Amino acid sequence: NAGVTQTPKFQVLKTGQSMTLQCAQDMNHNSMYWYRQDPGMGLRLIYYSASEGTTDKGEVPNGYNVSRLNKREFSLRLESAAPSQTSVYFCASNDWTANTEAFFGQGTRLTVV
Amino acid sequence: GENVEQHPSTLSVQEGDSAVIKCTYSDSASNYFPWYKQELGKRPQLIIDIRSNVGEKKDQRIAVTLNKTAKHFSLHITETQPEDSAVYFCAASKVGSGTYKYIFGTGTRLKVLA
Numbered sequence: 122n123a124g125v126t127q128t129p130k131f132q133v134l135k136t137g138q139s140m141t142l143q144c145a146q147d148m149n150h151n152s153m154y155w156y157r158q159d160p161g162m163g164l165r166l167i168y169y170s171a172s173e174g175t176t177d178k179g180e181v182p183n184g185y186n187v188s189r190l191n192k193r194e195f196s197l198r199l200e201s202a203a204p205s206q207t208s209v210y211f212c213a214s215n216d217w218t219a220n221t222e223a224f225f226g227q228g229t230r231l232t233v234v
Numbered sequence: 235g236e237n238v239e240q241h242p243s244t245l246s247v248q249e250g251d252s253a254v255i256k257c258t259y260s261d262s263a264s265n266y267f268p269w270y271k272q273e274l275g276k277r278p279q280l281i282i283d284i285r286s287n288v289g290e291k292k293d294q295r296i297a298v299t300l301n302k303t304a305k306h307f308s309l310h311i312t313e314t315q316p317e318d319s320a321v322y323f324c325a326a327s328k329v330g331s332g333t334y335k336y337i338f339g340t341g342t343r344l345k346v347l348a
Contacts, residue, residue: 154335161243163323163340164278179335211277221266221329223336225277 123147127212127226134202134233142197142229144212151216153195154179154223155187157208164211170195202233236261238326240339247314248347255309255342257324264326267307268336269298272321281322282309285329314346 125146134140146153151172156164166179168187176187184206186198195214199206212226237260247253259267268283284291284298284307291298297310311318321343325336 156338161340163240164325164338166335166337169335177335180337217329221283221327222268222280225279227277 125212125214125224125226127210127229129229130227132229132231134199134231136203136233138202139198139200140202141199142210142212142231143194144196144226145194146212146214146224147193148214148224149192149216150214150224151192151218152214153189154213155185155195155197156211156213157181157206158211158228159208167197167210199231202231204233207231207233236264236326236337238324238337238339240324240342242342243340244343244345246345246347249314249316251314253311253314253318253344253346255322255324255344257307257309257326257339259305259307259326259337261326261328261337262305263328264305266327266329267298267300268325268327269309270323270325270338272323272341274320278323311344314344316346316348319344319346 128143154169155167165181170176170189173192188196210229213223215223239258265286270278271281272278282296295312300307321341323341324339327336
């Protein structure tokens with residue numbers, strides 16, 4: 122039981138490049154989330170997926186897109202990376218009907234130069 | 235929009251002393267308040283949570299209190315130990331409302347001095 126797995130763990134991009142952050146959970150959770158963590162800003166919600174087939178914007182969605190590929194997987198895409206997107210990205214999941222605890226992945230440290 | 239304010243941003247205490255971190259939420263419909271601990275370089279992990287039908291909850295050296303009228307909730311750590319040093323995040327959400335998301339505070343870096 123791996124929990125929530127994110128790939129990659131580290132990434133350096135040049136401004137304007139695109140990339141996709143992958144997230145998979147093996148806990149059969151309905152809901153999945155993408156957060157970014159910046160110093161002094163806490164964890165800010167980018168997008169979330171309440172259940173398979175649905176996605177919604179969070180607090181800071183600009184510059185990102187997401188895909189809920191299936192119940193297990195939720196990806197985050199940066200179409201044209203900007204230095205302001207340098208951050209640590211966390212994926213999380215939970216099942217509101219069973220247990221409200223959110224489980225986090227190990228994080229992806231992204232640097233845009 | 236929904237907002238959670240957290241104070242202080244940094245907190246230093248001597249080992250054995252108590253630490254208190256406070257959060258205020260804006261949405262009066264919020265009914266679930268978890269606290270997460272994040273050690274350096276690690277992922278956030280749940281340490282305690284409270285629902286709006288309860289005023290206080292304890293788990294060994296950790297307790298959380300909730301004042302729904304004032305829209306405040308606080309984390310209390312007693313007899314602090316060096317391993318309590320970490321960043322702590324509060325969050326608020328509305329379980330059962332059809333809104334499936336957490337709004338986090340900005341975090342408190344707790345340093346326990348030996």
